[in-house]
Amino acid sequence: MPEPMESSATIVATPSAMPSAVAAVRALRRRRFVRISSSTGADPDPPDPAASSRVARGTGACASGPAVGPVVGWAFTRRRRRRPPCPGGHRPLSVQTGRAAVLETYHEPLAIREFPLPEPEPGAILVRMEAGTMCGSDLHIWRGELGKSYTIPLPLILGHEMVGSIIAMGAGTDLDSVGTPLTIGDRIIWAGVPCHHCELCTVEHATTLCANRQMAPLRSCAGPPHFLGAFAEYGYISPGAGRLRVPDEVASEWASAGSCALRTCVQAVEKAGRVDFNDSVVVQGAGPLGLFATAILSTHGPRQLIVVGAPDDRLELAREWGATHTISIQEHPTPEARLEAIRSITGGGPRLAFELSGAPGAFAEGVEIVRANGRYVVVGTLGGGPQSIDPSRIVTRGLSVIGSMSGDTDVYSKALVFLRDHRDRFGWDRMLGNRYGLHNVTEGLEAMLSMSEIKPVFDPTLAG
Ligand SMILES: [Zn+2]
Numbered sequence: 215m216p217e218p219m220e221s222s223a224t225i226v227a228t229p230s231a232m233p234s235a236v237a238a239v240r241a242l243r244r245r246r247f248v249r250i251s252s253s254t255g256a257d258p259d260p261p262d263p264a265a266s267s268r269v270a271r272g273t274g275a276c277a278s279g280p281a282v283g284p285v286v287g288w289a290f291t292r293r294r295r296r297r298p299p300c301p302g303g304h305r306p307l308s309v310q311t312g313r314a315a316v317l318e319t320y321h322e323p324l325a326i327r328e329f330p331l332p333e334p335e336p337g338a339i340l341v342r343m344e345a346g347t348m349c350g351s352d353l354h355i356w357r358g359e360l361g362k363s364y365t366i367p368l369p370l371i372l373g374h375e376m377v378g379s380i381i382a383m384g385a386g387t388d389l390d391s392v393g394t395p396l397t398i399g400d401r402i403i404w405a406g407v408p409c410h411h412c413e414l415c416t417v418e419h420a421t422t423l424c425a426n427r428q429m430a431p432l433r434s435c436a437g438p439p440h441f442l443g444a445f446a447e448y449g450y451i452s453p454g455a456g457r458l459r460v461p462d463e464v465a466s467e468w469a470s471a472g473s474c475a476l477r478t479c480v481q482a483v484e485k486a487g488r489v490d491f492n493d494s495v496v497v498q499g500a501g502p503l504g505l506f507a508t509a510i511l512s513t514h515g516p517r518q519l520i521v522v523g524a525p526d527d528r529l530e531l532a533r534e535w536g537a538t539h540t541i542s543i544q545e546h547p548t549p550e551a552r553l554e555a556i557r558s559i560t561g562g563g564p565r566l567a568f569e570l571s572g573a574p575g576a577f578a579e580g581v582e583i584v585r586a587n588g589r590y591v592v593v594g595t596l597g598g599g600p601q602s603i604d605p606s607r608i609v610t611r612g613l614s615v616i617g618s619m620s621g622d623t624d625v626y627s628k629a630l631v632f633l634r635d636h637r638d639r640f641g642w643d644r645m646l647g648n649r650y651g652l653h654n655v656t657e658g659l660e661a662m663l664s665m666s667e668i669k670p671v672f673d674p675t676l677a678g
């Protein structure tokens with residue numbers, strides 16, 4: 215059983231430290247220089263932007279805000295889209311438990327359960343959950359549809375798109391996966407844990423294909439460290455898991471959405487190879503994958519970027535995010551009708567297509583859509599059973615069919631850069647749905663299932 219939180223020296227506050235800590239935390243939310251005085255009242259030197267933050271790593275007493283140390287100095291504060299303080303009052307870190315929405319029975323409402331907080335072992339980090347977002351894979355897991363592809367160990371904490379702020383750090387966690395310093399209060403996203411020993415991990419650097427990879431949403435919460443899923447008050451980043459500090463300009467909800475769908479698209483576009491002004495590209499699907507892929511591909515400037523999907527509000531967003539044409543599957547309900555519509559735009563068909571819908575039959579349809587010598591990147595189909603195709607259509611037309619599965623820390627990092635650098639162009643909030651707390655995560659899943667929301671948001675501060 216893990217030790218209680220008080221045993222961690224990094225998170226124990228002294229009363230005299232709190233005024234300074236609170237000042238620093240408030241300033242962090244306002245992005246400005248702030249003078250932080252100690253309890254002795256001694257004023258520090260004037261601000262020095264080059265010195266950047268002097269907010270010390272260390273102590274804090276509230277799980278609802280970033281914990282900072284008993285510092286004296288000037289801090290160049292960072293703007294963060296942080297949530298407001300907990301409506302139900304702050305939960306002191308002396309608490310030894312946290313709550314989570316737990317999947318115990320498929321397709322039943324998630325149950326709120328309480329677990330002891332783990333103390334981070336070396337290489338591990340404990341975070342307070344800032345935000346989560348819901349993914350189509352969560353729906354598949356919730357409804358018990360991934361049983362053929364994966365072992366699903368119930369009970370588990372659902373959700374795998376999340377951002378947390380660090381509240382306790384195990385030894386050796388001072389840097390993220392790309393060398394950025396980490397400290398208490400920093401927001402991070404994190405990945406699954408590949409084995410780092412198999413040929414796929416070490417020789418081919420294809421860690422998302424590692425057969426020994428521990429994927430957080432597919433691990434039981436029955437035993438420590440419990441907090442491996444998104445829809446919880448806390449999260450545990452295991453040793454060996456890639457982790458990245460979220461840039462200050464990137465809202466937690468954006469980073470959360472980017473931690474799965476966007477990184478998947480970043481890798482898929484990379485695997486597709488060159489895309490330029492002379493290309494026509496088809497995106498099958500107007501969900502989070504299709505929309506993020508549209509945004510990325512539009513920055514490559516293809517001659518035609520055609521999104522096939524539904525409903526209309528998603529196609530409208532696709533056009534806002536760079537689609538030159540959209541084809542509604544409601545107005546074109548058959549593969550033949552969609553093929554004709556695409557050919558009327560492109561002539562012989564696109565040079566490149568992405569399967570990002572996961573819809574039954576989408577793959578077989580895509581093979582026909584792509585023109586001879588074209589490339590077809592298959593991403594969205596993670597289940598759904600066999601589809602009938604004629605392999606000679608691939609051979610005689612010289613198609614390159616490429617599978618792409620998720621993405622690891624390298625594309626996570628690029629996804630965060632994309633979110634930050636293109637935030638004015640794409641307005642990432644447009645993809646987000648309503649906010650749901652622990653008590654009604656199931657409602658969010660149902661909203662996603664009904665397609666009334668593209669990406670519902672989990673907000674652990676919402677009381678129910
Ligand atoms: Zn996902």
Ligand SMILES: [Zn+2]
Nearest residue numbers: 409412415424
């Ligand atoms: Zn491996």
